[in-house]
Amino acid sequence: MSKGIYLSSPEHYEILIEKYDTWMFDCDGVLWHDDQLIEGAAEVLKILRTRNKAIVFVTNNATKSRKTYKRKFDGLGVEAYLGEIFGSAYASAVYISSVIKLSKSKKVYVIGMIGIEEELAEEGISCIGGTDPADRTVEPFSLSNFTLDPEVGAVLCGFDPFINYTKLSKAFQYLSRNPGCHFLATNTDSSFPADGGVLPGAGAISAPLRFALDKDPLVIGKPSITMLDCIKAKIDFDPKRSIMVGDRLNTDILFGQAGGLSTLLVLTGITSEKDITGPNASSIVPDFVTQSLGDLRAAERSSR
């Protein structure tokens, strides 16, 4: 299996920056780990802005709204604008309002966090479930205490650490009993790096419904092209002169490739050297590989 071009010299980085006008970035594992900025990442973003590059942040994390994300950038001292931030919660809300065109009298049953609720509210879409304390119960679910709301026209499933049988059973009822009810997932990352290890991700939260219904949700986040359609609707860019930077092969790199963008893999997140070389290497091959986004600072030295 061939691997991507491993960048190393200042000239490499200079050519790369020269070549692309639009730079799309995954956030976690590329710009930061939790609340720890990756060394040099902020500086590289500054270099790109100085050179008039368009910047887009594309994250599958649906627990936070764009506004909350903006506060995270601010807190870390990284320049970012609301219009540059595309999260899977936002893209899901835009999809429901603009593509499905869900009637204003209808609602979305949410499995997920406040980020989804905030983005749906911004698009004027009503929702139930989500952070409602009534659904955060340890009691088993009983159909005799449940009233099917005929106005639920979609179930949107994202990461939810409060997942339980009540939430799953309610979603299952809507999807199996409300005619035409849409089954959507913000993203289906199988796992995510947490403090002290790895935990099951958003894909694990929608998996029970997938299995019980024998039906796949429409996935909004990376690598789905739906996320790119959402970006395209707001930002003008030429895929041939755009590059997606990410730490995951099966979301970020696949996403960039599906949209006809070039791709740069960084090794500061979930993917390691052994995932792209050797006999068990992934079949997903990025165009370029570098150790860390911070490496691109070398371009400045090259151009001085």
Next chain:
Amino acid sequence: MSKGIYLSSPEHYEILIEKYDTWMFDCDGVLWHDDQLIEGAAEVLKILRTRNKAIVFVTNNATKSRKTYKRKFDGLGVEAYLGEIFGSAYASAVYISSVIKLSKSKKVYVIGMIGIEEELAEEGISCIGGTDPADRTVEPFSLSNFTLDPEVGAVLCGFDPFINYTKLSKAFQYLSRNPGCHFLATNTDSSFPADGGVLPGAGAISAPLRFALDKDPLVIGKPSITMLDCIKAKIDFDPKRSIMVGDRLNTDILFGQAGGLSTLLVLTGITSEKDITGPNASSIVPDFVTQSLGDLRAAERSSR
């Protein structure tokens, strides 16, 4: 798609009873619905016993131990013996002790109900998780409050209406971090008929782990041959002169076929006429079909 032979006359039932020495029965949807005996079912079992047929009850329900099942039979006034009852919790415990031969110093992390705990205890196997109130929490899981128990050598997953992120995350840690930790599921029924509708089944409970680990569990219950191996170890029968009676094509009928038994589908449970006839009929075809187990009472009238 050809369908099974639809039985209707007293002679049909007489021939059927004559032909088979060992009769294996699924319970829910065949003998009863919840706590309501299906008309004539008890009488048919009595006819079979009078004619010296061997009777075996094979259920995927892992929430109850065999002893609890026996009490259910007693409560409904149906003759049954502990040695005739094979549940997927029991078969899982036998599999762990006899096939895996899990060391007595090791433990099983259980996602499931008391039925699994009781059957594991009967086989002398230690377990954690299960009905432990500490795991029945609405709080999100944090790895910083978790200590990996290196003695957990298997995760056994059955139906659990108290499923939550804590249980899933603990199981995920054992399966991804304890070397050689076995991943087992009592059964993977996608759904089950409940009072007032259908709810997600045991397969939906193990689905998040399946997805997050990208690994399938070894399934013990029907249609797995592991369940039949468990029966074979305790009961002597000739598959050619044995018949499996059930209401589900993808568990009961498939199970009988995999074991070389003949199969009889009853339409008192999850499968309806349209699932076996017409253009969308299942590819799983039983040998015989009858409306209800109670129909076999007609054989008595034929032999009088």
